[in-house]
Amino acid sequence: MTPVPQSPYARALGDRLEDLHPRLRTYFQAIPDGAVGVGEGVFERVGTPRRLLWPFLRLLERRGVVAACWERDVPFRVENRTIASRAIGERTFHLPRGPWIMHDAVALTRHGRVVDELGEPGLIAACFDLDVRDGALELTSRAVGLRLGRLRLRLPRALSPIVRLTERFDDDRDRQFVSVSIDAPLLGRVYEYRGHFEYRIETDAAKETAG
Incomplete structure (x- = not known):
């Protein structure tokens, strides 16, 4: 019998996966072959009001990391797929100036931690610790690195930003809520997005067209 594939989140959580809200378990488990996970909703806020940071963020925006x-x-x-044991995500932000797409790919390290490569082609990588609290999944970065060509550079802890992500489900509103923040040493909060959405698994039309 062919084993059912697991997502990097499920493998990292192990038995703790059962502590997640049932709707979050669906979100963080592997997407079946030929299917795609689709979420549609609204971010209450995106980016940073600190305009002095925007020129730097525009460099990252062009690579699909963050929006300036x-x-x-x-x-x-959001469209989620499981490809070669990795969780591949594509998030389309419908900004007033036009759509912008954020790319990420999540894998499991040999140490059993999840690492999220952001942008194309994996410009920034963050390694996370996972925790389950009151049915919600909380991720906190323990290391952040950059890819410069073939060189991978891990940022020193004193210079490394802290990335925090929380996913929770609200039964009263029947919505999934997500909150992401990036805090840099000395600067404080440099980026964030938070909002809510509805999620479903459906046939991957893109794969059917390609086939």
């Missing part, structure tokens, strides 16, 4: 803006009530769509 400060916007509220931004509609978005």
Whole structure:
């Protein structure tokens, strides 16, 4: 019998996966072959109001890492796929100036931790510790690195930003909520997005077209 593939999140969590809210278990488990996980909702806010950071963020924006803006009530769509044991995500932010796409790919390290490569081609990588609290999944970065060509550079802890992500499900509102923040040493909060969405698994039309 062919074993059912597991997502990097499920493998990292192990038995703790059962502590997640049932709807979050669906979100963080592997997407079946030929299917795609689709979420549609609204980010209450995206980016940073610190305009002095925008020129630097625009460099990252062009690589699909973060958006150089400060916007509220931004509609978005996320598409999740499991490819070669990695969780591949594509998030389309419908900003007032036009759509912008954020790319990420999550894998499991040999030490049993999840690492998220952001942008194309994996410009920034963050290694996370995972925790389950009151049915929600909390991720906190323990290391952040950059890819410069073939060179991978791990940032010293004193210079490394802290990335925090929380995913939770609200039964009363029947919505999944996500919150992401990036805090840099000395500078404080340099980027964030947070909002809510509805999620479903459906046939991957893109794969059917390709086939």
